[in-house]
Amino acid sequence: MSLQSYVRPRGLDDALAALADPRTRPLIIAGGTDVIPAMRKMRLGEPQAAGDDDDRPGVVVDLSQLDELRGIGEKDGMLLIGAATTMGAIARHELVKDRAPALAAAAASVGSPLVRNRATVGGNLATASPSADTAPALLAANAVLGLASARQGRREVSITDFFVGYRRTLLQPGEIVAYILLPLSRGLVRGRFEKVGLRNADAISMVCVAVEMELDGRVCREARIGLGAVAAVPVRAFAVEAALKDREIDEAVARECAKLVHEHISPIDDLRASARYRSWVAEAVVARMIIDMACKARS
Numbered sequence: 001m002s003l004q005s006y007v008r009p010r011g012l013d014d015a016l017a018a019l020a021d022p023r024t025r026p027l028i029i030a031g032g033t034d035v036i037p038a039m040r041k042m043r044l045g046e047p048q049a050a051g052d053d054d055d056r057p058g059v060v061v062d063l064s065q066l067d068e069l070r071g072i073g074e075k076d077g078m079l080l081i082g083a084a085t086t087m088g089a090i091a092r093h094e095l096v097k098d099r100a101p102a103l104a105a106a107a108a109s110v111g112s113p114l115v116r117n118r119a120t121v122g123g124n125l126a127t128a129s130p131s132a133d134t135a136p137a138l139l140a141a142n143a144v145l146g147l148a149s150a151r152q153g154r155r156e157v158s159i160t161d162f163f164v165g166y167r168r169t170l171l172q173p174g175e176i177v178a179y180i181l182l183p184l185s186r187g188l189v190r191g192r193f194e195k196v197g198l199r200n201a202d203a204i205s206m207v208c209v210a211v212e213m214e215l216d217g218r219v220c221r222e223a224r225i226g227l228g229a230v231a232a233v234p235v236r237a238f239a240v241e242a243a244l245k246d247r248e249i250d251e252a253v254a255r256e257c258a259k260l261v262h263e264h265i266s267p268i269d270d271l272r273a274s275a276r277y278r279s280w281v282a283e284a285v286v287a288r289m290i291i292d293m294a295c296k297a298r299s
């Protein structure tokens, strides 16, 4: 099958209906910043070579204009972000900057202004790149993802369970990410995101780290740490988090705990960095962020 049609549904139910028939091989598009480069490689206008299985999409379903999937607000003490909300909108939003600063910083670090005006947070998660920048921030925020499909209806899953392998998620055929929920803690929670790339701007992460810490003075009551580009999937550094819990943080404690990051990472060599460099940077950045958050800045 070659590409037959492009649909821009008016409502979420129409979108789910358009995605429901696997025979049409539907392809979701939101901002298109990952999909369009991939489609260029698919040679959609050309006939399939004889004898080859054609796995090219038959219909493109555009979610980018669905109001039900866009916007940011507060709901039942949670921050609610529609999956088709752009990185630019997330990075600029006062509520996100105030209550989820790691996510705001992660969104602000994606590509260039042109990319951020198109790229959506749902697309960033569904692509499931190990270096997807919003993933560590959402892991550190303990986010819940709202999924929807015509066949299975609605369900909510923890982001910790969402990434199941290299560029694979638990999304079923015809299922979309509809929204993201971030619990808003009542305690004093600090959040930070740091990205190490080959340039200061418009760079894919070599390593990215998001940390959320609930602090009582210098005592860490709770910590959550998300890491990107250091394993096949974005990961939580559970061992570091457990070691920090209820400890009074000083530089020695931060460095001791940060060493445990190696229990969770398995970086590879690629064109951006060696595995050894990524390992070293991940430990160093985690240690520095903990020290900065607990012992220095009050933000």
Ligand SMILES: Cc1cc2nc3c(=O)[nH]c(=O)nc-3n(C[C@H](O)[C@H](O)[C@H](O)COP(=O)(O)OP(=O)(O)OC[C@H]3O[C@@H](n4cnc5c(N)ncnc54)[C@H](O)[C@@H]3O)c2cc1C
Residues within 6 Å of the ligand: 027, 028, 029, 030, 031, 032, 033, 034, 035, 036, 063, 083, 084, 109, 110, 111, 112, 115, 118, 119, 120, 121, 122, 123, 124, 125, 126, 127, 131, 132, 133, 134, 171, 175, 176, 177, 178, 202, 203, 204, 205
């Ligand atoms: C120049 C450039 C620079 C970039 N820099 C960065 C960077 O610094 N950091 C970074 O993390 N990424 C970067 N990216 C990658 C890209 O911008 C992000 O992954 C983006 O967030 C994808 O969102 P999108 O809306 O464009 O997704 P699309 O390209 O429309 O879709 C991406 C994938 O997700 C699926 N999809 C989209 N929305 C949904 C949904 N709601 N539910 C289920 N599936 C869905 C699509 O079918 C497709 O498989 C860059 C890309 C470019 C072109």
